[in-house]
Amino acid sequence: MKFININIESNIAILTISRPKYLNALNQKLIEELSNKLDLIRSNEKIRVVIISGEGNKSFVAGADIKEFANFNKEEGELLSKNGHDYLFDKIANFNKPVIAAINGYALGGGLELALACHIRIASINAKMGLPECSLGLIPGYGGTQRLVRIIGESKASEMILTSKIVNAQDAEKIGLVSSIFNPDQLMHGAINLANACVKNSPKALEKAIMCINKNFDNMGLQFEQKAFGSLFATNEFKEGVSAFLEKRKPNF
Ligand code: CAA
Numbered sequence: 431m432k433f434i435n436i437n438i439e440s441n442i443a444i445l446t447i448s449r450p451k452y453l454n455a456l457n458q459k460l461i462e463e464l465s466n467k468l469d470l471i472r473s474n475e476k477i478r479v480v481i482i483s484g485e486g487n488k489s490f491v492a493g494a495d496i497k498e499f500a501n502f503n504k505e506e507g508e509l510l511s512k513n514g515h516d517y518l519f520d521k522i523a524n525f526n527k528p529v530i531a532a533i534n535g536y537a538l539g540g541g542l543e544l545a546l547a548c549h550i551r552i553a554s555i556n557a558k559m560g561l562p563e564c565s566l567g568l569i570p571g572y573g574g575t576q577r578l579v580r581i582i583g584e585s586k587a588s589e590m591i592l593t594s595k596i597v598n599a600q601d602a603e604k605i606g607l608v609s610s611i612f613n614p615d616q617l618m619h620g621a622i623n624l625a626n627a628c629v630k631n632s633p634k635a636l637e638k639a640i641m642c643i644n645k646n647f648d649n650m651g652l653q654f655e656q657k658a659f660g661s662l663f664a665t666n667e668f669k670e671g672v673s674a675f676l677e678k679r680k681p682n683f
Contacts, residue, residue: 432448432463433448433449433460433463434448435448435485436467438477439622441476441629442477442625442626442629443481446485447460447482447484447491448485449485450485450488452492452495453488453491453492453535453536454486454491454492454541455491455492455540456514456541457495457498458495458498464518468480468521468522471527472525478628479527479530480525480527481529481531481618481622482529482530482531482532482544483531483532483533484534484535487535489536490532490534490536490537490541490557491540491541492541493538493541493562494514494539494540496675497676499672500673503663504661504663504664506660508656508659509660510571510659511572511655511659511660514571514572515572515656518544518547518572519544520547522544522547522548523547523573523577524640524641526637527637528549528625528628528636529548530548530549530552530624531544531548531551531552532620533545533552533599534553535556536558536559537560538559538560538561538596539562539570539572540571540572542559542560542561542574543561543572543573544572545559546577546581547573549643550609550624551608552608552609552610552612552620552621553612554599554612554614554617555599555612555614557602557611559597559599560595561574561578561590562594563591564591564592566668566681567662567667568662568663569658569662571656573652575591575651576647576649576655578590578591580646580647582606582607599611671683
């Protein structure tokens with residue numbers, strides 16, 4: 431199954447996540463494929479910037495695939511988080527070239543976490559962003575508890591995580607969650623303009639700048655998040671939250 435389309439435009443690789451029937455939700459195969467594509471791009475000197483977007487204009491990524499993990503136990507839940515961090519989210523955050531998220535619709539849960547791992551985030555005006563995992567009896571498990579706090583500050587991040595609030599593009603720009611917003615038909619143009627501005631710079635300097643920026647974020651929080659995420663898979667509240675999503679009803683916690 432092919433979930434990632436790749437287009438190369440001069441020095442820019444555009445990766446489009448394509449699982450539109452499920453609003454581009456991230457299953458483990460998709461994560462593996464995206465991870466493999468990034469490995470190829472890492473060593474390709476001709477490619478200087480990566481743009482990640484979602485197929486269609488409804489969704490960037492609607493989160494991790496809830497149906498895939500609905501029956502996971504604690505160990506499987508923790509491994510889901512660890513593999514996500516190791517194969518994709520940390521790989522993007524520590525990538526040797528700038529990675530731009532072009533958020534073209536829903537970026538929820540693991541979808542927003544994917545954008546948070548990227549170095550630059552821009553969004554279309556129809557985008558909706560949030561970390562609704564607590565409504566599923568979970569917590570963000572792909573770095574959201576750490577990266578959202580770093581990017582927008584603890585006050586706004588706690589509000590978003592603890593209330594499962596979804597923010598629109600205008601509010602996301604106001605709180606610094608994305609750096610700019612565009613009409614949907616201009617989003618990719620905006621991303622390519624940003625990418626070209628990076629391409630003009632020294633690749634070695636960009637790599638070092640990314641490493642140094644990441645040093646602001648040198649802590650054990652990500653490992654702690656993996657364990658906390660896994661532990662929730664052993665609770666009845668997780669079972670209720672996920673059943674409610676699958677049965678298209680509100681959870682009763
Ligand atoms: N996982 C699996 N399937 C998903 C999905 C997800 N995260 N998001 C959407 N889908 C599926 C729906 O189940 C539906 O499939 P069926 O047609 O088989 O029922 C299809 O995609 C279309 O979705 P909807 O019918 O729900 O579309 P909508 O327009 O009514 O609602 C939405 C859109 C508000 C984004 C809604 O789909 C939604 O709330 N999705 C879940 C968002 C979410 O909770 N994300 C967090 C996931 S947990 C996570 O990410 C954990 C982590 O940190 C590791």
